[in-house]
Amino acid sequence: MKSFGAYISKYLASFAAFILLLLFINVIIFVVAFHKTVTEDYGAASPRTMLERTAASVTHDALSEEAAQRLREQNIWALYLTPDGNCFWAFDLPAEIPQSYTIQDVALFSKGYLADYPVFVWNTADGLLVLGYPKNSYMKLTSNYYSIAAIQRLPLFLMGMLGTDLICLFIAYYYSRRKIIRNTEPIVAAVEKLSDGKAISLHVDGELAEIAESVNKASNILSKQNEARANWISGVSHDIRTPLSMIMGYAERIAQSKEASASIKEQAEIVRNQSVKIKELVQDLNLVSQLEYEMQPLHLEVIRLSKLIRSYAAELLNSGISDTYTIEIEIAENAENAVLEGDARLILRAISNLVQNSIKHNPDGCKIYLALECTKKYAKNCLILSVTDDGIGISPEKRCELEKKPHYMESTDERLDLRHGLGLLIVQQIVSAHKGTMQIVDAVPHGCKTSLTFVL
Numbered sequence: 172m173k174s175f176g177a178y179i180s181k182y183l184a185s186f187a188a189f190i191l192l193l194l195f196i197n198v199i200i201f202v203v204a205f206h207k208t209v210t211e212d213y214g215a216a217s218p219r220t221m222l223e224r225t226a227a228s229v230t231h232d233a234l235s236e237e238a239a240q241r242l243r244e245q246n247i248w249a250l251y252l253t254p255d256g257n258c259f260w261a262f263d264l265p266a267e268i269p270q271s272y273t274i275q276d277v278a279l280f281s282k283g284y285l286a287d288y289p290v291f292v293w294n295t296a297d298g299l300l301v302l303g304y305p306k307n308s309y310m311k312l313t314s315n316y317y318s319i320a321a322i323q324r325l326p327l328f329l330m331g332m333l334g335t336d337l338i339c340l341f342i343a344y345y346y347s348r349r350k351i352i353r354n355t356e357p358i359v360a361a362v363e364k365l366s367d368g369k370a371i372s373l374h375v376d377g378e379l380a381e382i383a384e385s386v387n388k389a390s391n392i393l394s395k396q397n398e399a400r401a402n403w404i405s406g407v408s409h410d411i412r413t414p415l416s417m418i419m420g421y422a423e424r425i426a427q428s429k430e431a432s433a434s435i436k437e438q439a440e441i442v443r444n445q446s447v448k449i450k451e452l453v454q455d456l457n458l459v460s461q462l463e464y465e466m467q468p469l470h471l472e473v474i475r476l477s478k479l480i481r482s483y484a485a486e487l488l489n490s491g492i493s494d495t496y497t498i499e500i501e502i503a504e505n506a507e508n509a510v511l512e513g514d515a516r517l518i519l520r521a522i523s524n525l526v527q528n529s530i531k532h533n534p535d536g537c538k539i540y541l542a543l544e545c546t547k548k549y550a551k552n553c554l555i556l557s558v559t560d561d562g563i564g565i566s567p568e569k570r571c572e573l574e575k576k577p578h579y580m581e582s583t584d585e586r587l588d589l590r591h592g593l594g595l596l597i598v599q600q601i602v603s604a605h606k607g608t609m610q611i612v613d614a615v616p617h618g619c620k621t622s623l624t625f626v627l
Contacts, residue, residue: 189343197332204328216245218302218309222293225249226300231259242302248288250301252277259298268303283311361386411453419446469514469604476511476518476554477502480541483522495536498526503544509554511625513605521601524594525558525621533562537618545627552627561618565611598623 221241228235229251234242239262242249249262250270256277258270267286277299281292285301289309293300307319361383372387425431425439484498492498511518522541529539540559545552598621602609607625614620 186343186347190340193336193339197336200332201328218291218304221245221247222291222300222302225302226293226295229295229300231297233260234262246305248303250303252299252301254298265303358382358386361390412450415446415450415453419443419450422446470516471512472515473510474513474515474518476509476543476556477507479515479519480522480543480556483519483526484541487526492530493536496530496533497538499538499540501540501542503542506543506545506554509543509545509627511554511605511627513625514601517601517604521598521623522556522558524598528594528621529558529560529562529619532619533560537562548624554625554627555622556625557620557622559614559618559620561614564613564617565619 225234225238225242228238231251234249234251242262248264248268250264250268251259251261252272253259256272256274261270264270265286265288268288272280277292280290280301284290285303287306288303289306289311290301290303293302310319310322372390374383422439422443426436426443428436431439480500480502484500488498526539526541529537537560540557542555542557542559544555546555547553599609602623602625605625607623610622610624612620612622
């Protein structure tokens, strides 16, 4: 995991460097955007500079032509007041501006505005020079002045920069996340498969190659363990077969012997029947192991399920099933000729297990319905094969156990608490091997229904 930490640290460092670069760019843009405004407010065209240059060229009688030209270029009007508040002269004076003032008037406008015009004053040896700027051109404070345009642009500028920064950060986050996901997705998918007990093989280059190699090692170890477990079960199944066949053979001979008493024959028949159950259990155990560890290859062929169901029902009826059980077949018209690519032997085994379950849990007899229909589910064409009985059904508690409690073949509980036999587990694994799903529900008005859904 050291390489993974270094990989994440690298991206975090890159993201931090990007943020610093963004801040630096913001400063540069701010300087460029407001350089002109600052230059105008405090440069050659600033109110202070204009006051100094104009005051240097004023007389009692008039304003020099050069000074007048500078003021006109900036839309500035001017007053030159005597010490007692009267006007020496006025230049481009607006109609609402008076030409005589008291000391109080001068005190009021000298630091602010005159009739909403921002004014700036300069005290000369002969009087007071007043320059008036256009309305809404400057905002005056006690000790400084600011361009209204600058003040108005500042919030828009800040919001624009903030929005741009957020967009840039989001783009950087999006592409970083996308790259990280693209690089780590194969490893995450492999770990998920590994958690399901499936073998994987990763080919990842670059910084995450070390992690991929570790996942491959874990997969190899798990595969070897699963293979060893499956081989052990297969070996035990093979070793049991011979002595079990001998037991069954001797039990059958004793049960058919004319010299044995009736009680001994009965006991021998019990031994033979139980031996058959053990043999079937061993076969089921071997099949479950092969399906679980994907050691059971599917012999894929095109299957017409309607034909398979009818063949199975005919074989079951010919096998001498009790008259207390009846088999009915319901094939929807749209499913009659529907075909599925799969393993006919395994699907037949799944149908048989479900039917035998109905027979086993309804010893007093019941009706068993084999149905097939073709429908559209999640925008895909599906075949639904269902086995339904009108027997005693299944309690909600038992169904909850079937759905949520792990089978003893899959449980890590040391007690190996038995959930149910291998029959349903085999059905579930067969359906899963065909990329299908299994669902158990209550039948109406009573009984149990198991549906197997296959995507065409």
